[in-house]
Structure formats: C-alpha cells, structure tokens
Amino acid sequence: MNFDPDPLCPFRRRRKEARPSELLDAALELFVEKGFASTRSEEVARRAGVSKGTLYLYFPSKEELLKAVIQRFLADPIASSAQEADTADGPTPEVMENLLSDWWMRIYDSPASGVFKLIISEARNFPDIAQFYAEQVIVPGTALCVRLLHRGIERGEFRAIDIDAAAHSILMPLVLLCVHKHSLEPCGISKSLGLDPEGFIRAHLRLILQGLLVRSAPAGAAA
Amino acid sequence: MNFDPDPLCPFRRRRKEARPSELLDAALELFVEKGFASTRSEEVARRAGVSKGTLYLYFPSKEELLKAVIQRFLADPIASSAQEADTADGPTPEVMENLLSDWWMRIYDSPASGVFKLIISEARNFPDIAQFYAEQVIVPGTALCVRLLHRGIERGEFRAIDIDAAAHSILMPLVLLCVHKHSLEPCGISKSLGLDPEGFIRAHLRLILQGLLVRSAPAGAAA
Amino acid sequence: MNFDPDPLCPFRRRRKEARPSELLDAALELFVEKGFASTRSEEVARRAGVSKGTLYLYFPSKEELLKAVIQRFLADPIASSAQEADTADGPTPEVMENLLSDWWMRIYDSPASGVFKLIISEARNFPDIAQFYAEQVIVPGTALCVRLLHRGIERGEFRAIDIDAAAHSILMPLVLLCVHKHSLEPCGISKSLGLDPEGFIRAHLRLILQGLLVRSAPAGAAA
C-alpha cells in the first residue's frame, strides 16, 4: 500500500531527527507549567505537533520523558557554561559582579530556568532526578562559586568567611528567582517582588560584597 | 421544639472537631511529599485514620482541601509570628542575627515549612493560591524585613542600600532552605549543601551584615 | 443521662405515629420529582423533618420505602373511591360525564396522581410494583369503567362496542394527564397542551360519547 520509494527524503529525515528535541521542548514547557502529574502525555505530543502514538516511538513512558527532559536541560546550559567562568581574570569582586550576573542571566533567560521549579516539585517522586540534579547542577554550580570565593580570599580581596555557606548565600536567591519566574510571576505576582531580575542580581551581589553595615568610620567601628 | 436527646455526646464531638485538623495535617504532609496531583484523596484519609468518605464529610473536594491546607498553614504560623519581631529592641544587627534566625527556624521546624514547596509546585495550577501566598506571606514577611532594614538605616547602623532588594537577598535563601528540606533532603542530598540549617542561617545573616570585602578602612579597623 | 420520666408524652406519641406518614409524603414527592434512583434517602428524611437514621427506623431500605409509597398512595384513594362510582344512578351518559370526571379530578388533584409517573418510571426495575399496580389500579379502574359501559349498553344507551378497548380509550388520556402534571408541566410545557385538566376531561368524555362524525343527517348517512 505504501509506494514511497524514498522513505527518508531530506525533509523527513530532518523532521525525524528533530522530533525528540521538539518533544523535549514541549515536555519541559508543560511539565514546568502544570507539573508532571497534571500534564497529559497527549498534550505534550500535540504541542510538539505530533500524535500521541509518536511520543511513544521516542520515549518508552512518560516517566522516561521526564528524565530525558531533566538530562537535556540540565547538563548542557548550566554545567557547560560554568567552565568559562574559571577562565575569568581581573579583580575577583568585579568578576563576581559581572561574570556571575551574566552567567546567571543566561540561565534565567533560557528554558532551563524552569528546570529548577520542575526538580523542586518532582524530586521526591523521582529520587534519581534529585541525585542527578545534585551532581550536575548543585555540585558544579557551587564549585564555581567556591573557586571564586577561594580566589578572592587568597588574593586578600575577601574576608576569610565560611566559603560553603557564602556560596549558598550567593546562589540561592538566584535559584529562587528562576523558580519564581515559573511559579509566581505567571500568576501576576511579579509586582510583589518589585524587582527586575537583572537589577536584583546585581544589587544582590553588591550587597553580598559590601555587607549591610556602615563602612568602618574614620576611627575604628563596626562589629 | 426539639425533644431529641443530646445530639452529640462529648466523645463524638471531640472527634468531629478534631477531624478537620487531622485531615489537614495529613493532607499537608502528603501534598508536600508527593505533590497535589499525585496524592490520592484516599491516602490523605487513611493517613488521618479515617475512610475515604469521611474526608468528603469535611471538605467538598480535593481542591478545596488544598485551599484549606494553604489557609491553615499560612495564616497561622508565618504571618502571626511576624508581628512579634517588631517588638524587638536593641542594636539592629543583633536583632537581625538573633531574632530573624529564631523566627525563621520556628518556621523551618514547623510543618508549615512544606507550604513553600507546595505553593511553588501548585501556584500556576491554582492562581488564587499564589495570590493568597503573596498577600499572606510575601507581603508581611518582606515588610518585617524592610522595617528592620529601615530601622538600621535610620539609626545609622546600616548603609543606605536598596531596601527591597536587600530584603529579598536576606529572605530568599531562608525560603529555599525550607523548600530543600522537603524536596532534596528527603532524597539524601543534604550532604551536598553541607550545612545544618541553623548554622547556615546565622552564617548567612552575618555575611549579609558584614559583606565579603575586606574592610579597607583608612585607619585599621573591621573584624 | 436521660432523665425523661415520660418517654411517650402525647405530643411525642403523635409525632412518632405520624412519622411514617410524613416520610411517605416526602418520599412520594421526591420520587415523583426526581425519580427513585436520583433521590437520596437523606433528602427524603430532611423533607420529612427527621434525620437520616430515623428513616431507617421505619423502613428497612430505600427500596422498601418505595414499595410502601406505592402501597399507601395506590390502595387508598384510587381503589376505594372506585366503589362509590357504582352507586350512581340516572342516565349512563350523564353518570359518565359527571361522576367520571369528578372521580378522576379527585385523583388528579391528589398526590396520588404522581404515582402514575412513578410507576411508569420504575416498573421495570421493580416488577412486583408493576404487578401491584395492575391489580390495585388497572383492574379496578377499568372494571369501573367496564361496568358503566355495560350498563349503558344494556340500557340501550350505548352502541355495542368493544368494551375493553373503549375503557382504555376513556381512561388512558386521564392517566397521561396525571403523568404530564408531574413530568412536562413542571418544565413549563403546559402551554403546549393548551388545556386545563377539568375542561379537557369533560371535552374528552363528551367526544367519546358523541364521536367525531356528523350526526345522522335527516336522511340516512354515516359510515
């Protein structure tokens, strides 16, 4: 019944090879938007422009699709971009303020920002996802930050604080910013936060650098 | 007109009055643990020690149960405790370090800490919950923090920084700490953070107060 | 705990004895209104002014309640009143027009009229109800009608038609009138019928008596 002599013309091949990616894009969007359990697999397929059955040609189950989504949107943009931060040069405070904010804004603006919300929501139902997240994001992300703090301390730019705690003080608001982008903001709660992300990130880093306390007055002061 | 014998013996009454609370406790646990959509209503009932039907005697639907959970665990422990913080006295840095960490540890230790994860996960599916959270938690929580910052600036203790941004720099890690308690930690990822919550909160607040930079005062000073 | 020295004061006794009747009234109303399956037993209890449990003190199940409803509203008003019709005297056409329409209007105006709808709806689910209806209503009702027709024929007032068929021609519209009262009319369809019941019944009987055809013309005619 099928006379098609060329079952893989260039066009179809391109479509075919793009399918998994289109499905992953659609799945990320929907999983972040509605949660994993509340997203129907048919909806993912439809948003990717294919039918329900086709989804199952590429992913054996909805759960495997979730894992593929995490894999795809975690490994690439976060871990890879972390490396370039190490090549930075110059005074560490400037590196932190500029490079860190640029680095995170790329994450914030990318679809990967939704992965944070997704993982928070689904971690307990899929513990190996949590494990994967810890290894692929938390470890390299904090390591990047820790290296910067180390450098600053060694260079005499930073005080000798608790490096691990400081890394989290620095990064956690950035993570929550991504989370809010996909949870509260779509509900119109951005006003409550009152902050544009870029502005907040820079203000945040500057506050971490300088602290709240009034700078040592002419004569000795400060706690 | 009513000749019936006492319609509710003490025992029955006590059970009846306790039921909603027991159901809400069970529901919070499970909604936080597995997510709203993945929690079967019968499971909530069973954890509260009653049968499926009994749940529907007290809440007309699973969705209304969710709303009641949010209402119960948001209004009471978070918003109310925020008031006492205002009565504090003494140097603002100390108030921040002591009172703020105590205040938040009470939240962290209470079952209400799970509400943060729950709201992040469900906000987009139930936008009025997001609204409620903004009004009941974000607004009073940041207002408390903003008042403290104000006081510090007016007293000359704090630099004149962007108060709103600073409030978020202070609070967001505390929120994410609660979120992690219910998402990553149960998966055994607490080691990655490498920090006990109380220690981190104090270190975090001290970092915010003092900043990273070495005190470069004209004459030697600074801690 | 119960000090009541007189557990059956006159008032309570009266209530108690009235209970089954009140429950049957409420049950008839609701079964006719919503159908047996769609009526919740609690609703019956509430409309009778008692609680759910009390219903089960008087009737062992919802199904037995239905049977009691049928028994109560079938035996009494229909079968009993049929007897008096036999005592009538005078020209049979007048008896039919007057007595029959009075008799049926009493049925139509009584709550028993709803029983017709109820039985039509539930007969197949409860075949012994159908049997009971046939014995208690159809048989005596048609018998009454048959006797009247007999009398008219014997007296030379009526033509010698098929008596059984004629009885049904006479009675069926009266039955359907009762059915419509409880099915279409509450939906505002009375206008479509365009007839007040009393007027229709008299017109109907007169038509049956006189027929449609033009009365035998001066010279012989008619089919």
Next chain:
Amino acid sequence: MNFDPDPLCPFRRRRKEARPSELLDAALELFVEKGFASTRSEEVARRAGVSKGTLYLYFPSKEELLKAVIQRFLADPIASSAQEADTADGPTPEVMENLLSDWWMRIYDSPASGVFKLIISEARNFPDIAQFYAEQVIVPGTALCVRLLHRGIERGEFRAIDIDAAAHSILMPLVLLCVHKHSLEPCGISKSLGLDPEGFIRAHLRLILQGLLVRSAPAGAAA
C-alpha cells in the same frame, strides 16, 4: 505539509463512524429499560461492544449521551414521518383510521417508542429535554392531528368539536400504549390490557369517530 501515510484505513473509519450510532442504540435500550440514573455507563459501552473508555471518546459525559439519544430518536422517526400524513387523500374518517394507525404503529414498532417512557421519567431532571420533546414531538404530532380534524370539519365530515382537546383524546392513548410497551408489558402486564396494539388503535380511532351513543336519528340509520 502532511507526509503521513493514510491516517484512517477504511476498516477503522467504518468502525469509527458506526460507533456513535451503536452507542446510541445501546443507550436508548438501557435508559428505557432501567432508567437513566440506574444505567451504568459501562453497561452502555458493553452492550455496544466496546469498553468503558470508548464511550467517552464519543460522548463527553453520560448526560450528553442522554441528550444525544433524545435528539437521535426524536427528530428522525417521529417528526419526519409526520409530514407524509399530510399528503393523504380521500375521506377524512378513512384517512384517520388507516393512515393514523399505520403511522403510529411504525412508531410503536420502532425503538423510538421507548423515548416516550424515557422522557416522562427524565423530563424534570433535564428540563431542556422536555422542551425539546414539546417542540419536536408534541407540537408536530398534534399539528398533524389538528390538520386532519380541520379538514374533516371543513369538508362537513366532522362535527365542530374542540379541535385541540380532540387531538389529545386521539393521541394520548397512542402515546400511553408506547409507554406501556416499555414499562408494564415487560413485567407481564399486557394481559391486563387484554389488547394487541394494532387492534386497540383501530378500535380506539373508530370509537372516537363514531362515539358511544346510539345513533338517535329521526329516521333509522347508523352502523
């Protein structure tokens, strides 16, 4: 733009197009037999030879299925066949006796006869069904009858009786005959009626035409 192979083979298409009809047939049978509320949707599916889920592929809910049943079995066989009756010719009494009894026997013998019982039972629960019935059946059905009566009167064949009332005297027993076919008869009560439908219909129409009264013509006449 669509390179997919034929999306619906003939076999699948035929099944798909037949499904709704098969489901409606099964639904009518069961709704008439057991009532709407007492019919489980799975039972409808099974009688149509499909599974529970398939039913919901074609009808969004049990209630919509009911409405589709009414629509299907009302518009087609009753209203449409009413038109042909108007094309009749010849003496009106004969038209009434022959055509009307044929017309109604077709209704009686078709599955649509059950719709009368169904509507009587469910009208109050679904008022728009009652409305639909009034518009689609009562109005055209009585209009057909009214036209016949009109013609008879204008031609001098019929006396000038109350046309609307007469139409109901004619039609109501026919309707109740259909109702009984699906309520009492399956319970074995046909004997009480003692009449085969066709015989009764003809006897009924003849009685309506001729009346009960003996022809008291000046000169001898009458059948």
Next chain:
DNA sequence: TATGAATGAGGTTTCATTCAT
C-alpha cells in the same frame, strides 16, 4: 427513639499505553 458521623461499595470519568493499520 433519634441522631449524624462513619463507612466502603460502586459509579463516573480520566489518561497512560498499546496496536492494527
């Protein structure tokens, strides 16, 4: 006798997954 909290079987509906074409 009367209550109404509690139960759980059973009904409606959804949706991940399969498979014939």
Next chain:
DNA sequence: TATGAATGAAACCTCATTCAT
C-alpha cells in the same frame, strides 16, 4: 514511521446503610 481508536486501571466522589451514643 506515524496515527488515533481502543483499552482498562485507577482516580475522584456519592450515597445507602450502620451504629455508638
């Protein structure tokens, strides 16, 4: 490869019935 009709397990919710008080 791609489709979408079909399935049936499982979820939500209802309600007849029980029973401790």
